[in-house]
Amino acid sequence: MSESNVNNSTKSGQVPNLPLWAGVAIAVLAAGAIFLLGLLAVSIMERRWESQRPVMVLKPVADYEPDSANWGVNYPRQYDSYLKNRVSDTNTKFGGASHRDYLETDPRKVILWTGSAFSKDYLQARGHYYAIEDVTNSKRVSVPFQAATCWTCKGTDVPRMMAKMGVKEFYAGNFHDLKNEMTHPVGCRDCHDPQTMKLQITRPALREAFAVMGADINSVTHQQMRSLVCAQCHSEYYFRTDESAGMKNYLVFPWKNGTGAEAILSYYNDINFTDFVNPISKTPMIKVQHPDYETYLTGIHAYRDVSCADCHMPYRTEGGSKFTDHHVQSPLLNISASCAVCHRWSEDEMRVRVEAIQTKMQDSLIAAEDALVEAHFDIAAASQAGVSDNDLSQPRRLLRDAQFYWDYISSSNGMGFHSPTESMRITGLSIDLAQQARVLMARLLAEKGVSKQPAYPDISSRQNASQVSQQFTEGRQTKLLP
Amino acid sequence: MKVLNLARMVVSLRGLPKKWQITIYLLAGLAAGLALFISRISNAASYLSESPQTCMNCHVMTDAYASWQRGSHGRVTVCNDCHVPHTNPVAKYAFKASDGLKHSYVFTFRLEPQALDLSKGAKPVVQDNCVRCHSQVLEMIRLSDSSQRKCWDCHNNIHGPIHGISSSPAELRPELPNAGLGINGKGDN
Numbered sequence: 001m002s003e004s005n006v007n008n009s010t011k012s013g014q015v016p017n018l019p020l021w022a023g024v025a026i027a028v029l030a031a032g033a034i035f036l037l038g039l040l041a042v043s044i045m046e047r048r049w050e051s052q053r054p055v056m057v058l059k060p061v062a063d064y065e066p067d068s069a070n071w072g073v074n075y076p077r078q079y080d081s082y083l084k085n086r087v088s089d090t091n092t093k094f095g096g097a098s099h100r101d102y103l104e105t106d107p108r109k110v111i112l113w114t115g116s117a118f119s120k121d122y123l124q125a126r127g128h129y130y131a132i133e134d135v136t137n138s139k140r141v142s143v144p145f146q147a148a149t150c151w152t153c154k155g156t157d158v159p160r161m162m163a164k165m166g167v168k169e170f171y172a173g174n175f176h177d178l179k180n181e182m183t184h185p186v187g188c189r190d191c192h193d194p195q196t197m198k199l200q201i202t203r204p205a206l207r208e209a210f211a212v213m214g215a216d217i218n219s220v221t222h223q224q225m226r227s228l229v230c231a232q233c234h235s236e237y238y239f240r241t242d243e244s245a246g247m248k249n250y251l252v253f254p255w256k257n258g259t260g261a262e263a264i265l266s267y268y269n270d271i272n273f274t275d276f277v278n279p280i281s282k283t284p285m286i287k288v289q290h291p292d293y294e295t296y297l298t299g300i301h302a303y304r305d306v307s308c309a310d311c312h313m314p315y316r317t318e319g320g321s322k323f324t325d326h327h328v329q330s331p332l333l334n335i336s337a338s339c340a341v342c343h344r345w346s347e348d349e350m351r352v353r354v355e356a357i358q359t360k361m362q363d364s365l366i367a368a369e370d371a372l373v374e375a376h377f378d379i380a381a382a383s384q385a386g387v388s389d390n391d392l393s394q395p396r397r398l399l400r401d402a403q404f405y406w407d408y409i410s411s412s413n414g415m416g417f418h419s420p421t422e423s424m425r426i427t428g429l430s431i432d433l434a435q436q437a438r439v440l441m442a443r444l445l446a447e448k449g450v451s452k453q454p455a456y457p458d459i460s461s462r463q464n465a466s467q468v469s470q471q472f473t474e475g476r477q478t479k480l481l482p
Numbered sequence: 483m484k485v486l487n488l489a490r491m492v493v494s495l496r497g498l499p500k501k502w503q504i505t506i507y508l509l510a511g512l513a514a515g516l517a518l519f520i521s522r523i524s525n526a527a528s529y530l531s532e533s534p535q536t537c538m539n540c541h542v543m544t545d546a547y548a549s550w551q552r553g554s555h556g557r558v559t560v561c562n563d564c565h566v567p568h569t570n571p572v573a574k575y576a577f578k579a580s581d582g583l584k585h586s587y588v589f590t591f592r593l594e595p596q597a598l599d600l601s602k603g604a605k606p607v608v609q610d611n612c613v614r615c616h617s618q619v620l621e622m623i624r625l626s627d628s629s630q631r632k633c634w635d636c637h638n639n640i641h642g643p644i645h646g647i648s649s650s651p652a653e654l655r656p657e658l659p660n661a662g663l664g665i666n667g668k669g670d671n
Contacts (some may be wrong), residue, residue, distance in 0.1 A: 015490045017497025017565070023506065026492070030509035037516040043590055044524050047541060314598060315648035320541040322648040337596035341646035344638060 050320035059193040064163065066156040067186035071194075077323045081316075082187070084327035085129035092332040093355045094362065094415040100124035104387070107465035108369040111376060112403060114469040116276040116287055117142070128186035128328055131155055146175035147249035152203060153233035156189035157182050159202045167204050171239075172248035173438075191229040199225040203232040209253035212464070226307035231293035234308075234413070236264055238273060259294045260427045261408050265401060280472045281379035282389075283396040288407035295412045299419030306342075314338045354417060361416030364427045368406040371434035374456060375399045378441035380472070381454035381480040387444045395437040395444075402433035452482040529582060534560045540589045545649050546598070549642035564611045565604065577607065597645045609633060 015397075057074045061350060065071065072079025090096045097312040102122045103110055121139035131154040135141065141150065149171045153159055159179055162170045193200045201207055201217060206228065210217040237410060239249040257263040257270075274284035296302050301311070311331040313324050331338035335347040345351060379395055409416060409423045409430075416423035445451070457478055459465035471477055490496075495497045495503045521527065528536040538547040550556050555564075566581070581604075588594055600608060612633040613620060634640060656662075 015487055015494065015496055018491055018495060020498065020502075022492075023495065023498040023502040026495075027502070027506050027509060030513055031507060033513045034509060034516060037513060037520060040590065041516060041520050041523065044520065047589075048523070050541075255634055314596070315646060317541065317594070317646075317648040337646070340597040341649060345643065429581065 007303065030131050034431050037059060045188055047320045050318075055079075061188075063194055064189065065194055066160060066184040066187070066189055067154065068184065068189075071188040071192075075197075075242070076325045077318065077321065081323075082326035083129075085127035085329075087327075087329075088126045090329065090333055092330050094358050095124070095330050095413065096333070097127045097329060098124065099126060103465075104462050106369070107365075107459050107462045108366075108373050110462060110465035110469050111280065111373050112278075112369065112406075113287070114280055114472060115278045115285070118287060119279070131185040133185070135146050141175060144174075144176060147171065147239055148173035148178050148188075149239055149249045149251050150180050151178055152205070152251055154185065155182055155352065156184045156187045159189060162204070168246060168248075168250065171250050184264075186233075190232070192343055199229050201228065201232060203251075205237060205251040206232045209235075209255045212256050213258070223305055223307055226309040227293065227296070227302075230308040231473040234290055234292035234293060236289055236291035236408075238268075238275070239411055259297055261291075261294075261405060261429075264291070264294070264408075265404050268404070269401075278376060279467075279475075280477075281396060281399060282383070282392075283379065283399050283403075285400055286404045286407070288404060288411045290411050290413060292413050292418065295409075295414075296418045298422040301418075302331055306350040311338050314341065357420050358415035359416055361420065361423055361427070364424060364431070365406065365410055365416075368402075368427050368430040368434065369410075371431050371438065372399070372403050372406060373459065375402065375434045375437045375441070377456050377480055378438055378445070378456055380477060381450070382441055382444050382448070384477070384479065384481055385445055385448040385450050387448060391444055395440045398433050398437035398440070402430045404438065406431035419455040450481060455482055456480070529578070532560055532562050537561045540584075540585070542589060542594050542598070542647050545647055546641055549649075553640060553642065555640060559615075563615075564608050568605050568611065568614065594647065595648060598647060599645075605632060 055075070059070070060071050061071050061074065064434050068079065068082060072082070074193050085097075088097050088099070091098050091100070092199045100123065102124065103119070110119045110120065113122075117140035123134075123138075126134055135150060135154050148260070151161075152171075158170075161178065165173070167446070190202055191199055199222065207217055235253055237251055238251045241248050241250070254264045254267040257267045268286050273286065276288040277284050293308075296308065309324060313326060314331075314334065314337045316325045316337060317321055325334075325337070327334075332351060335350050340347070345353075375395070376399065378398065379392055382392060382395075405426050409427050412418065416427075445454075457464075457468045457480075459468055468478070495506060498506075525536070525539045528539065534547060534550065537543045546561075550561065562578075566577050583663075611631050616633075
């Protein structure tokens with residue numbers, strides 16, 4: 001019966017029969033279409049869902065929870081981007097997240113920091129993720145004792161241990177005794193409240209510095225907090241030891257007179273603070289430590305209320321949800337999401353402009369270094385020529401201030417970009433003071449009958465510079481007089 | 483005639499066993515249903531309209547929407563006034579379709595950049611539309627027919643000074659229209 005039907009229609013010649021394989025093909029195609037449509041439907045629904053339910057707390061975070069992974073359960077996007085801080089091979093022209101060796105690239109620093117551990121080991125910092133590992137491996141940490149204060153900015157175990165031990169007791173301890181407690185690098189707990197996720201200040205030094213300045217850190221805006229949580233660590237500091245106040249190696253921000261470079265220097269000079277004595281010129285020096293926040297405050301971005309996070313942790317949109325990128329990095333590695341949001345030029349143009357500013361900054365810093373290095377040797381030469389310490393006190397004072405201003409910019413991240421004109425001005429101050437010292441030295445040497453330039457030792461490589469540094473440290477100084 | 487026959491052959495599934503015919507029709511029905519469902523949740527019909535709400539059906543344009551709505555152009559124009567050509571209806575819908583396909587591809591595969599910029603094809607369209615309305619103002623300006631400069635080289639504030647697709651806080655984002663059945667109802671958080 002069916003056979004005859006088939007034959008009939010074939011004979012009529014109008015609509016031929018489909019072969020069986022065509023049926024299979026059509027069915028497979030239809031199934032494939034349904035599969036793809038299903039994917040599309042799910043994608044659309046997921047996107048709608050994202051925009052309506054941005055956060056779901058699956059597991060409340062315990063107080064003082066140091067492990068960022070346990071926070072990440074609730075905030076997967078933030079945590080995923082945080083894990084990218086493991087990247088440690090990125091390089092911009094002057095920065096990045098790799099272990100660039102500053103002493104290899106610029107041996108002048110070995111001379112300038114002779115007498116301090118920085119002349120032995122000074123690497124570009126890697127990302128937050130490596131804070132614990134890198135401080136543990138640093139040759140600047142001395143054995144058997146190093147102030148426990150050095151842990152303060154290294155990880156999320158610090159707030160917990162400070163609460164447990166007391167702040168003064170924490171600082172007064174030995175770095176090596178706390179090694180077993182410090183296992184989690186800089187992470188969620190350093191900036192966030194575990195219950196509300198609001199930004200919070202977890203380090204006492206910034207809180208205390210605001211109090212000393214008469215400012216209220218509790219009445220700042222959220223936008224300011226997006227910089228202040230960074231300022232907890234990215235600021236200039238020193239360790240204060242004051243037995244009458246029961247303080248040993250207590251972390252203090254020198255902001256009593258203000259946060260400008262001159263204000264900070266005047267504070268240090270008022271209390272006669274010395275980090276190390278450079279044995280070449282026997283000058284009591286200050287080692288500046290990354291005044292990033294203070295420098296930023298003087299720049300155009302701070303004036304426009306653009307926060308640290310706006311450039312270093314820009315907002316991202318993925319699908320329907322907006323979140324903060326927790327991969328903290330140089331904006332030059334993420335120009336499109338960071339700079340281009342406000343500055344409508346191509347990535348290449350932005351990079352060229354930033355690098356041009358930074359290159360000019362570096363040129364000035366190197367000019368300052370050359371003047372500073374020669375000032376150190378000039379004073380050493382004068383000392384060899386028999387100039388009295390009394391006569392050398394004024395040039396030493398000038399050199400101390402000059403090197404402070406140079407270091408203030410040199411040790412800041414960003415190669416001056418956080419505030420280009422102010423950074424240039426301060427470097428100019430440094431060069432001026434260093435040359436003033438050298439003018440005085442020329443006169444003092446002339447009085448001793450030396451009219452020729454001292455024989456400056458060769459410091460063109462790190463090895464040579466280290467050798468000179470070593471000789472002066474051990475008191476076997478080379479003869480500098482011509 | 484041949485093509486018509488071929489179509490009839492495929493649609494009628496003539497010659498296939500009954501089971502196959504039923505299966506294939508079932509699958510085709512499913513696909514059609516799913517397509518209808520997608521057009522509902524993606525608000526597909528709205529793409530034929532002029533409503534600016536349409537442009538933020540996907541979440542990339544919400545900031546453009548918010549900045550347009552609060553800016554001076556929010557009172558007199560809609561997205562299409564500037565962003566599609568108005569030379570003739572064919573050009574308009576062709577542009578809209580090709581733009582839309584590109585956008586849905588980019589958004590589905592999560593390729594959207596964090597700061598949006600006009601594409602190469604969009605620039606002359608927007609420029610023409612600036613001139614279309616502002617021609618009287620431009621009569622005295624020699625640059626008005628310059629191909630080098632665009633209006634927004636100077637007037638770069640039309641969508642506000644910030645251009646990131648996440649530049650407005652999430653709470654300020656316009657809500658999506660309800661997709662039906664309340665499964666994705668708005669305001670349920």
